[in-house]
Amino acid sequence: MQDQVVGSSPVKVDAKDKATGATKYPGDLRVPGMLYGKLLYSPSAHAKIIGIGLADAWQVPGVRAVLTANDVPGHNGHGVIIPHQPVMARDLVRSVNDVLVAVAAETMAAAEEALRKVKIELVELPAVFDATAAMAEGAPLVHPEGNILSHHKIRRGDMAEGWARAAAVVENTYRTQMVDHAFLQTEAALAEIDDGGILVLHVATQYPHWDRKELSRALGMPEDMIRVVGGSVGGAFGGREDMSLQVQAALLAMHTGRPVKIVCTREESFHAHSKRHAMVMHYRTGATGEGRLTAVEATIIGDTGAYASWGTNVLRKAAVHATGPYIVPNVKVDAYAVYTNNPFAGAMRGFGAAQPAVAYEGQMDEVARVLGLHPFAVRWQNAMTEGCITATGQVLESGVGLRATMEKAGSLVGWDVSKING
Amino acid sequence: MERERICFTLNNSPVEIHCHPGERLVDVLREQLDLTGTKEGCGQGECGACTVLLDGRAVNSCLVLIGQVAERSVLTIEGLAAGGKLDPLQTAFVTEGAVQCGYCTPGMIISAKALLMEKQNPTEAEIKEAIAGNLCRCTGYIKIIKAVQTAASARLEG
The missing domain is CATH 3.10.20.30 (Beta-grasp domain)
Structure with a gap:
């Protein structure tokens, strides 16, 4: 054991195996008797399912299982907050994330051929692809209880006083887009039943323990009959927090009595996991003539797609970070997570804190421009220091390095920081 | 077929x-x-x-x-690791911390190998061009470039 830990640069324990190609990711596993699984995703973002014809798929030589929602023994749903994302859709598809059919076959080619032979009959329903439109009266409903998943409010100080003290008020709308994690290793899982009847699932996941709970609920099987092995993970960035193909792989193994491996193609991977929330952020920011912030009012609408995933928590975090690292005495924030028929949005690096930065930093630049001040000076005077209180009432007791960081960053871009700040 | x-x-x-x-x-x-x-x-x-x-x-x-x-x-x-002895590129990727999730690593090392077979002491621009077709989604490019430089100089010195 090294005496000094901090400041040392130890070699990562798994680096050598990864540099020689020895590391096995789930997609690299192969066991005797293994079948190849494949999932059919909905071609429509919102449709009623009239029928799913499986007879021709069963006729493909080498096919060992063709499963639908009718083959899910437990609760046909998963989700980290609300377990309402179907393992396989039964009557209705709400997004192109929805799985309709799972097949297992002796070869990948047979599995692909079987999926081509599935006859899907859908009736398209009116769909909504814009979160703001989805909040309006009369918008197509993604879920019967309404399209607003969550509404978080932050209220601090007195907004009327804040606007009264402002020498300048800037108002703008900022939009960020949906982003895919595009982790380099696509989803892969190998499911098998061991000699003791235990379901063993090898999967690249961020939450083996939570996967087990989801599997237990969907399979109607006690957790102590399920073992989730989280091996090497080829990138995740939040995109492996929800179920992707865990339950379907398990079902195929249980139905065939054979090990089943599913590996997503890149295209399937885009269907299989969450996205970063696209957000529309309407900001109104007031400042004194010297550039001190007096008020921030923000409405943040996050497109959470067809399923909740972490949407509530992501938009809560967006609300908490809405004023950035700046002192604002009067704050009114409303953050909404809104269902649409887009691919579902969930966790991704920053978890809702990244998008508002585009808006509050844009506002700082605008305040500086309107008041004829240097953008650095505006940020400097509003920068949080030790003892400051955030919009949510948190007292920042220690370790507030913003000004020290700003000084260094400012110098690095060639600004005379002390001169700018007067 | x-x-x-x-x-x-x-x-x-x-x-x-x-x-x-x-x-x-x-x-x-x-x-x-x-x-x-x-x-x-x-x-x-x-x-x-x-x-x-x-x-x-x-x-x-x-x-x-x-x-x-x-x-x-x-x-x-x-x-690449003939007889179990790591290639200087593999050693450098390990010691320079150029491996994160590791999924891009084999391809990245092979692209760098092709470069070092052609050029003994490539410039940073040449290294970047050689790995331009290799994505690292953990965004560890700086350390990857450093690893290729380390491997090149180790070979020149060795």
């Missing part, structure tokens, strides 16, 4: 396989020869995870058909 006998050199040893010449090299390596160090990330030649050397040149094995490698020489990540 009709199978054919295809002979080529794989990691410095002759191999003979029986498969349809239209199969992708990446599939034959991974499925038939169990060389899973070569990864597939996109299947379209965009990400570089499946990079191997074909007659000393870096190629995307998802875009090469097995029929095309007949009588030629393929080197995968497994063939």
